[in-house]
Amino acid sequence: MFVTDLALTDFRSYENVVLSLEPGVTAFVGQNGQGKTNLVESIAYLSTFSSHRVAGDAALVRAGAARAVVQAKVQRDERPTLLELEIVAGRANRARLNRSPVRPRELLGQLRTVLFAPEDLALVKGDPDGRRRFCDDLLTLLGPRMAGVRTDYERVVKQRNALLKTAAAARRAGSAGDIRTLDVWDAKAAATGAQLLAARVRLLRDLRPHVQHSYEQVSSGQSLAELTYRASVNNDADEPLPEDELTRPDVVEAALLEAMGRLRSREIERGVSLVGPHRDDVELVLGGLPAKGYASHGESWSYALALRLASYQLLTTEGSWDGDGEPVLILDDVFAELDSRRRDRLAELVSPAQQVLITAAVAEDVPAALTGARLDVAEGTVSRAD
Ligand SMILES: Nc1ncnc2c1ncn2[C@@H]1O[C@H](COP(=O)(O)OP(=O)(O)O)[C@@H](O)[C@H]1O
Ligand SMILES: [Mg+2]
Known part of the structure; x- marks a missing residue:
């Protein structure tokens, strides 16, 4: 187009x-x-x-x-x-x-569109939110339905955080607070969060060969560019979910609910939602080492370019689009x-x-x-x- x-x-x-x-x-x-x-x-x-x-x-x-x-x-x-x-x-x-x-x-x-800009270097060197946005923007381009899931999830987390803060205040005042309402919001956050998380992991799986190939093309280097999804739901979990399981919304939803139950006290203490796709990251690995903190300036640029080129290839080749994607x-x-x-x-x-x-x-x-x-x-x- x-x-x-x-x-x-x-x-x-x-x-x-x-x-x-x-x-x-x-x-x-x-x-x-x-x-x-x-x-x-x-x-x-x-x-x-x-x-x-x-x-x-x-x-x-x-x-x-x-x-x-x-x-x-x-x-x-x-x-x-x-x-x-x-x-x-x-x-x-x-x-x-x-x-x-x-x-x-x-x-x-x-x-x-796929846009390359100087700001892309932050995809490699910067904070997780840039990498999350990279995934979510690409998901939206691949299937506009994800835009809805994304805004729903953001809204749910916001409401849940407000509720956690209320619960914290109640706890300080010596009352139990309204735990039942919190249960409702846990369920909503787990359901929408699982959809977003599973979609991201599937995306990374599709993107991976394109990233490796693009990195080779821009760098003509020997290093292998890999990406791994770091799900906060796996932090401190007895049995962390492997990547295959993370692509299944039903499995992820159950894991998120379990984690929220486990973390409830800490979440109320902190007044924020500690688990879910809004706390996840995509680890970029180059030649076995994390790109962030290890890769040279030039290598970081190659990686950033590879992410954009891979997006371009995925959008171009991806099948579900009717016609010229x-x-x-x-x-x-x-x-x-x-x-x-x-x-x-x-x-x-x-x-x-x-x-x-x-x-x-x-x-x-x-x-x-x-x-x-x-x-x-x-x-x-x-x-x-x-
Ligand atoms: N909302 C705005 N209203 C008026 N001027 C704006 C606004 N946003 C940016 N600008 C002006 O646009 C110019 C920058 O344009 P930009 O396209 O970034 O330049 P460049 O040619 O360097 O890419 C600046 O002069 C800035 O003040
Ligand atoms: Mg400019």
Whole structure:
């Protein structure tokens, strides 16, 4: 699939911009702060409802404006689809699909993107939440239904934490608190948490060969890149569940309930939910050692690139999609971060993709293997360079 048209209204620095795009490579070139990332961020946001730069959506709305609108026309299997999303800070988004109002969630899956950015290094070097988000964003692209499971689970954990805090206060005041309500929330957290957790483990299993292969391709190194799901439900468990069992929601649900029972006193003491997918991690291993803390800067970059390339391959090859599932590739300022070998490798690997959108401060940062259209971005205006 590829994006043929993009229109932004009050998105980030853009009051109004309209552009047409072509399949193949397009490079957005311009000095820092001119609005290159803002353009590609809007496309990625339309596909995942999340930004690689900010957690909330307030910063996406142009300062002083009430709402931002992103419109894109996507070509897939010869069929054009028009996606429109209205972003109102702190409120629910509004969406239209081919001009008919729909629930925003129905846009998910219409446009698939994989974005590479300097922030990806944190996937390897940073905290577990980045790796969890990586899994969950990819799950959402593979099957939009997961978006619902994800928000349900977040809501349940929030409510459960509030209840644990109330129970803690009750305990301090010398009363028993309302334990029965807590049981209800344990059950909800275990049921939705198990779905999310099992889906992540299945995802990792599917992703693993692609990651290994991609790592070999970018690094031309001998080290084997492996990933292991670290489930908090297995911490201090008498019989930790092996990976196969973790792919079964029913088994995971029972294990989560058991763990919550075991940890109840500690959870009330701390006032937070201590077990579940929100406390899990994905361990990235390189040549038998954890990448985090052991891998060199270059190796960490190779690993981060391998995760994104593997996502691209999985989305492209994954069967359940009706038709052309190949995502649009977005490379936001990544080439400047890489040494020349990794830069050339990456260029070679992404060049066959149906659509590649690149941002770079100077044209020289775009490897020669990626010839295509060039758009100059300066002070919020976008113009053809040729
Ligand atoms: N919500 C917003 N309202 C107005 N301007 C914004 C908003 N968010 C970002 N900007 C401006 O956008 C510019 C950065 O654009 P960006 O696309 O990141 O630049 P680059 O070309 O370096 O990728 C900055 O000048 C920033 O102040
Ligand atoms: Mg930028």
